[in-house]
Amino acid sequence: MMIVLSGAIGAGKSSLATVLSEHLGTEAFYEQVDNNPVLPLFYKDPKKYAFLLQIYFLNKRFESIKKAMVQDNNVLDRSIYEDSLFFHMNADMGRATPQEVKVYDELLANMMQELPYAAAKKAPDLLVHLDISYDTMIHRIEKRGRSYEQPEQDPTLPEYYHNLLSRYDGWYDDYDYSPKMKIDGDKYDFVENPEDRQKVLDLIDEQLRVRGTLD
Numbered sequence: 001m002m003i004v005l006s007g008a009i010g011a012g013k014s015s016l017a018t019v020l021s022e023h024l025g026t027e028a029f030y031e032q033v034d035n036n037p038v039l040p041l042f043y044k045d046p047k048k049y050a051f052l053l054q055i056y057f058l059n060k061r062f063e064s065i066k067k068a069m070v071q072d073n074n075v076l077d078r079s080i081y082e083d084s085l086f087f088h089m090n091a092d093m094g095r096a097t098p099q100e101v102k103v104y105d106e107l108l109a110n111m112m113q114e115l116p117y118a119a120a121k122k123a124p125d126l127l128v129h130l131d132i133s134y135d136t137m138i139h140r141i142e143k144r145g146r147s148y149e150q151p152e153q154d155p156t157l158p159e160y161y162h163n164l165l166s167r168y169d170g171w172y173d174d175y176d177y178s179p180k181m182k183i184d185g186d187k188y189d190f191v192e193n194p195e196d197r198q199k200v201l202d203l204i205d206e207q208l209r210v211r212g213t214l215d
């Protein structure tokens with residue numbers, strides 16, 4: 001069983017990956033963030049580093065999917081399908097050239113063909129999307145405390161985060177690689193509230209059962 005999580009920055013993907021993998025007895029595969037050397041550079045100078053960051057993430061994501069596919073059951077804390085959303089948004093903000101976009105799009109398309117999903121003709125069993133409001137997003141970004149993501153570090157970040165959230169709405173609606181479901185990330189505190197955690201797990205189990213992935 002392969003479950004992929006999606007959602008904006010601070011939506012709760014890593015937290016849910018831990019909760020869900022413990023619940024299902026599977027392994028969680030996390031996005032590499034704290035040891036990503038390009039991410040702080042990107043937040044300091046997005047125009048200079050947007051393309052490099054994107055290639056860095058794509059490479060790491062590919063590596064992580066290959067590792068995950070060696071296991072029969074796994075949970076991935078962000079889908080490869082979201083990478084393009086980030087890059088195209090940055091490109092539309094003038095942080096990447098049309099040539100960089102073309103190179104990236106072609107590389108991504110090539111890599112997608114090589115993915116174990118493609119080789120096994122197998123998409124994820126379920127995409128679980130964590131839907132959050134802007135206020136929740138900011139609250140969680142502050143709670144987690146990565147310095148370069150804090151809105152007070154950079155007056156352009158609030159607009160960046162608003163744009164990201166609105167792109168995610170269209171992205172989720174268009175996503176059709178696998179079955180999908182949305183969780184209201186504002187409503188359920190699956191980190192600190194055991195009842196909420198159980199409700200979220202029940203919602204996911206129900207979707208897995210309906211689709212015959214869980215007995």
Ligand SMILES: Nc1ncnc2c1ncn2[C@@H]1O[C@H](COP(=O)(O)OP(=O)(O)O)[C@@H](O)[C@H]1O
Nearest residue numbers: 009010011012013014015140144188189190191
């Ligand atoms: N549903 C939730 N309710 C309350 N706090 C949450 C929830 N999801 C995540 N958090 C908190 O928000 C911060 C960001 O969560 P994280 O899982 O790292 O998000 P993501 O991986 O999507 O960026 C963390 O401090 C985490 O404890």
Ligand SMILES: Nc1nc2c(ncn2[C@H]2C[C@H](O)[C@@H](COP(=O)(O)O)O2)c(=O)[nH]1
Nearest residue numbers: 008009010031033053057083086087149
């Ligand atoms: N420009 C891009 N930034 C990205 C991409 N994937 C993740 N990120 C950034 C956003 C956050 O600051 C950080 C980690 O994301 P979380 O949602 O896990 O908190 O990395 C990307 O493809 N392009």
